[in-house]
Amino acid sequence: MLLTPRQEEIAEIVKKFQPITGEEIAKKLSLTRSALRTDFSVLTSKGILKSKTRVGYQYEGKSEKKYIKEIMGEVVSVDSNISVYDTILKMFLKDVGTIFITENKSLTGIVSRKDLLKIAIGNTDITKVPISIIMTRMPNIIYCEEHEEIIVGVRKIINHQIDSLPVVKVTEHKNKKSYKLVGRVTKTNITKLFLEYFDK
Template identity: 65%
Template sequence: MTLTDRQKEIIDIVKKYQPITGKEIGERLFLTRSALRTDFSILTGMKILESKPKIGYTYIGKDETEKVKDIMGPPITIDTNLSVYETIINIFSKDVGTIFITDNDQLVGVVSRKDLLKIAIGKTDIDKIPINVIMTRMPNIIYVEENDSVLDSVKKLIAHQIDSLPVVRVEEKNGIKFLKIVGRLTKTNITKLFMEFLSK
């Protein structure tokens, strides 16, 4: 969730003057405490601020922006040397719409059920075709990094009309940078986050 400018200002005030009461925060913003009630509720619900009776608000250190690493699931991957047939078995047994292809933990490709269906209905021998022949490769893979904001990641999901994104960490080996896959962000992860927020 993206915070409003006023909520960010409240956080800055609490960081600087904590512990501080709601009334004192209101005075600094020239607003009543009741006018800020919703903001306080959101900030405490998101565990950015903590409210203690007779003491006031304190900042408890959570980043104001939800990060991908906070809600991502484990990556669903296969090795690059598997066949199309073996990939089909994997994608259906793991019940996912997209599977990520790796080479020594490095993200090298992505393939969806739609990609597999297209080749499976042809007259090709899918048991002999390696998955790296049909997978989407870099630089055409849409991905996010673990410290990206959830909001920016949702925008990518919507813009590219996809169900999941590989979550990567940029690492370096022998002076060469590569993308290590560390997670998977799906529409289900986003929905769970939304439900948690609504239930607070």
């Protein structure tokens, strides 16, 4: 995500032809080796390439992930007529902090542990209340799509103070939008990515 197009091209070349010398990479790009000096130092300092004396560059596998698709986790959802109590059970079973709610397989709502805790301490019989009563409803749900850049998702998480961002495929039929759930992005995903980038 921090690479220039040329640096990404170099990384791709090394991935394909490793081990490969700087000279050979420069040749493939019709450039001189010295013109690429900065790119090589950025790529090695980021742990994407490794330079071995008398061998050349090797791909270190620490590629920079770029799209939501590459980091998103499994969808955890319930149908909108399920009770609050059963939603809480599902939340414990799947050990997630947020549950998505669907109607006809389209995302229609979202609830967090906070929402559930709030109703659980009230005087309501939570086995009788359907989750649809307390959920945050479309169009008030912030979502993202899997081809968007990770940083777009991170911005949404921080700016809207949300824990779990649904990843959807939006389709339209007779002027009615449908949001098919394909994944979720959480602060845990981002924290893991942070560790992946910076832990040496």
